[in-house]
Amino acid sequence: MSEFAKRLVIERERLGLTPTAFGSQAGVGVRMQSQFEGARQPPLSYMLRLSEMGVDVLYLLTGRRCNSLPELSERERFLLENYRACDDRAKQHVLDTVTLLSR
Numbered sequence: 001m002s003e004f005a006k007r008l009v010i011e012r013e014r015l016g017l018t019p020t021a022f023g024s025q026a027g028v029g030v031r032m033q034s035q036f037e038g039a040r041q042p043p044l045s046y047m048l049r050l051s052e053m054g055v056d057v058l059y060l061l062t063g064r065r066c067n068s069l070p071e072l073s074e075r076e077r078f079l080l081e082n083y084r085a086c087d088d089r090a091k092q093h094v095l096d097t098v099t100l101l102s103r
Contacts (some may be wrong), residue, residue: 004060005037011055015083025053082083 023033058066
């Protein structure tokens with residue numbers, strides 16, 4: 001597995017997506033997604049779609065993160081991971097609560 005493929009899997013997992021869901025959002029089937037997570041190099045059109053999905057394309061290509069935010073603390077990561085696991089209704093409750101607590 002290439003370094004690019006390893007980083008692609010890391011980014012997909014960071015977004016909390018299965019290969020099927022990730023590929024679907026990127027406009028490819030699960031078979032093609034699996035090939036990209038293996039040895040096949042994806043086309044530019046795929047990379048552009050990944051960028052629109054919030055994938056850190058600079059990281060995919062270079063291994064360097066492209067973010068202006070500092071690394072998350074363990075507590076922040078815990079909150080974010082659990083927030084992402086919530087359904088839309090629960091996410092709205094979390095946002096409402098944080099808004100009230102931050103005033």
